[in-house]
Amino acid sequence: MYTRTDKQCALGDLVSHVRSGDCVAIGGGLSCREPMAVLRELIRQDIKGLKLVGSAHGIDVDLLCGAGVVAVSAESYVGFEQDFGMAINYRRACEAGVVKVEDNCCYTLVQQLRAAISGLPFMPIRSVQGTGFLKLHPEFKTMICPFTGEQLLLVPALKPDVAILHVHYADQHGNLHIEGPPVADVLFAKASTKVIATVEEIIPNQELAKKGVTIPYFYVTAICEVPYGAHPTSCYPRYAYDREHTAHYYQTAKDGADSFLKNYLRPFVHDCKNHNDYLEAIGGIARINRLEQWNCGIKQWMQLYE
Amino acid sequence: MNNKTKINTCTLGELMIYQIALSIEDGILAFHGFGSPLVQLALHLAKRNHAPRLILVAGATYGINPSPAFLTPTTNDFAMNRGAECHLSIEELFDLAASGRLGRMFLSGLQIDRWGNMNVTRLESNDRLTLKLPGGGGGCNLSCDADYVTIWTAAHRTHADAKGRRRYRLVDHCDFITSVGHRTAEGLPRSSLSFRGRGPDCIVTDLGIFGFNNEGHAELRAVYPDTSIELIAENTEFDFPFAEKMTTATLPDPEMIEFIRQLDPMKIHQRELSHDDRERTFHLNGV
Numbered sequence: 001m002y003t004r005t006d007k008q009c010a011l012g013d014l015v016s017h018v019r020s021g022d023c024v025a026i027g028g029g030l031s032c033r034e035p036m037a038v039l040r041e042l043i044r045q046d047i048k049g050l051k052l053v054g055s056a057h058g059i060d061v062d063l064l065c066g067a068g069v070v071a072v073s074a075e076s077y078v079g080f081e082q083d084f085g086m087a088i089n090y091r092r093a094c095e096a097g098v099v100k101v102e103d104n105c106c107y108t109l110v111q112q113l114r115a116a117i118s119g120l121p122f123m124p125i126r127s128v129q130g131t132g133f134l135k136l137h138p139e140f141k142t143m144i145c146p147f148t149g150e151q152l153l154l155v156p157a158l159k160p161d162v163a164i165l166h167v168h169y170a171d172q173h174g175n176l177h178i179e180g181p182p183v184a185d186v187l188f189a190k191a192s193t194k195v196i197a198t199v200e201e202i203i204p205n206q207e208l209a210k211k212g213v214t215i216p217y218f219y220v221t222a223i224c225e226v227p228y229g230a231h232p233t234s235c236y237p238r239y240a241y242d243r244e245h246t247a248h249y250y251q252t253a254k255d256g257a258d259s260f261l262k263n264y265l266r267p268f269v270h271d272c273k274n275h276n277d278y279l280e281a282i283g284g285i286a287r288i289n290r291l292e293q294w295n296c297g298i299k300q301w302m303q304l305y306e
Numbered sequence: 307m308n309n310k311t312k313i314n315t316c317t318l319g320e321l322m323i324y325q326i327a328l329s330i331e332d333g334i335l336a337f338h339g340f341g342s343p344l345v346q347l348a349l350h351l352a353k354r355n356h357a358p359r360l361i362l363v364a365g366a367t368y369g370i371n372p373s374p375a376f377l378t379p380t381t382n383d384f385a386m387n388r389g390a391e392c393h394l395s396i397e398e399l400f401d402l403a404a405s406g407r408l409g410r411m412f413l414s415g416l417q418i419d420r421w422g423n424m425n426v427t428r429l430e431s432n433d434r435l436t437l438k439l440p441g442g443g444g445g446c447n448l449s450c451d452a453d454y455v456t457i458w459t460a461a462h463r464t465h466a467d468a469k470g471r472r473r474y475r476l477v478d479h480c481d482f483i484t485s486v487g488h489r490t491a492e493g494l495p496r497s498s499l500s501f502r503g504r505g506p507d508c509i510v511t512d513l514g515i516f517g518f519n520n521e522g523h524a525e526l527r528a529v530y531p532d533t534s535i536e537l538i539a540e541n542t543e544f545d546f547p548f549a550e551k552m553t554t555a556t557l558p559d560p561e562m563i564e565f566i567r568q569l570d571p572m573k574i575h576q577r578e579l580s581h582d583d584r585e586r587t588f589h590l591n592g593v
């Protein structure tokens with residue numbers, strides 16, 4: 001239980017809660033609300049050998065794979081959907097054997113997190129039997145249900161070392177408010193040993209309570225105010241997905257590992273001392289303002305994606 | 307609907323969207339997942355036409371019955387969720403499926419076998435990983451739990467390389483089974499597993515439409531106006547039976563086509579199609 005009155009810290013200190021070799025659950029989903037500023041700081045601090053667990057992800061997992069800090073991936077999906085296709089750095093790392101592939105499925109993950117949340121050793125499910133996942137996960141066991149006689153699959157509790165989230169609002173005590181779909185963030189927060197979160201804006205508790213607390217403070221280890229910390233993924237209603245930047249990211253990865261290091265990791269991660277440097281590198285306030293214009297009309301919104 | 311320019315033709319994408327929509331029953335709860343623009347449009351088309359009571363759950367945002375501003379290049383976008391009347395959480399959607407209340411799911415694969423098993427996880431050669439695919443999200447769970455599954459792929463057509471070899475989409479054997487059809491890799495029938503769902507009942511491809519026979523084997527049900535049984539056989543690695551009454555797939559009407567074009571002004575759904583297939587069109591009057 002995390003009861004400190006003031007959970008605020010600097011981004012560098014926030015990230016120091018993650019140790020090399022940790023099992024990490026990254027919040028958000030696909031092109032939405034990924035804790036990208038934290039991930040860039042992880043890479044700068046040279047924290048490696050991570051095991052990643054999650055549902056549907058994209059640039060977050062791909063970036064970490066491209067930076068060589070991932071040892072195992074137990075994600076359900078890693079890709080750029082119909083927008084750009086397969087995740088190039090992720091693929092390269094898996095196919096080279098650098099990242100061990102332990103793919104999982106969304107509901108299996110949900111049930112494993114629920115087991116951890118409920119203090120149980122496992123949860124049963126019907127699905128997954130008869131699929132290749134049993135080979136990837138020898139820890140899954142079957143049993144005959146003592147009530148119905150059906151054969152069920154037992155999936156063990158999953159307690160990540162750290163959940164890394166990016167959310168809209170927090171108070172200094174660490175109560176978190178997420179607008180829109182929380183994806184698996186709430187489950188991650190309740191199942192993980194530690195929770196670290198970057199926040200668009202820290203506000204007084206009275207204001208936060210009015211908006212509604214998505215994750216209570218005592219689950220949360222530390223927070224840091226990092227506006228635009230999800231860029232280039234979206235953090236609606238504040239800003240939309242930066243498709244143009246993502247296209248650039250994708251092209252640098254497609255051109256090879258050397259290109260990705262030289263044309264993406266160096267200029268946007270290693271050469272940026274902090275998040276403000278990063279915001280300058282991507283085009284500063286002008287670029288951010290453009291992403292904030294999504295709600296000026298459908299035409300402006302669509303223009304972001306053309 | 308304001309229909310100033312008369313619509314005389316539909317594209318392959320629009321035909322596939324319509325055919326996927328026809329698989330959707332009224333009054334059920336269905337979920338479109340992510341990375342699936344053809345399916346996303348099909349659900350909205352079905353709800354507007356023959357399935358007004360459809361409980362439409364958007365993929366990624368889990369919003370119910372939204373009116374998207376426009377189809378977006380990625381699925382977890384507020385534009386896709388606009389006007390949603392309520393929301394589920396990730397666990398609630400999957401619980402609904404596990405308890406037998408998800409009427410239909412839509413799944414695809416880089417490999418699809420005759421029993422409707424699919425692979426979106428990895429290609430292998432001698433047990434060695436040769437191509438890491440993105441993974442199936444919750445597809446594995448939902449292939450077991452959803453009442454029915456519509457399979458779709460826009461890459462049925464294969465092209466032979468210089469040595470005459472083809473990499474089939476409809477394959478003899480999946481390198482890995484991500485989602486289950488009617489028979490496991492070991493040959494066990496689906497009924498021997500404790501699943502609630504009844505498995506896939508159709509495959510909508512860029513070349514035609516399959517159903518599944520009593521044994522759970524894919525059987526060709528319909529061709530398209532510009533395809534033939536021979537062409538489909540040439541592009542399918544396994545042999546397949548035919549439905550008793552083979553047909554040529556029906557085309558959507560002009561109002562449906564206009565609806566699709568309005569909902570997807572950036573033609574995001576065409577990204578699922580090959581470049582050649584984006585040019586395929588069909589005359590609505592049957593010519």
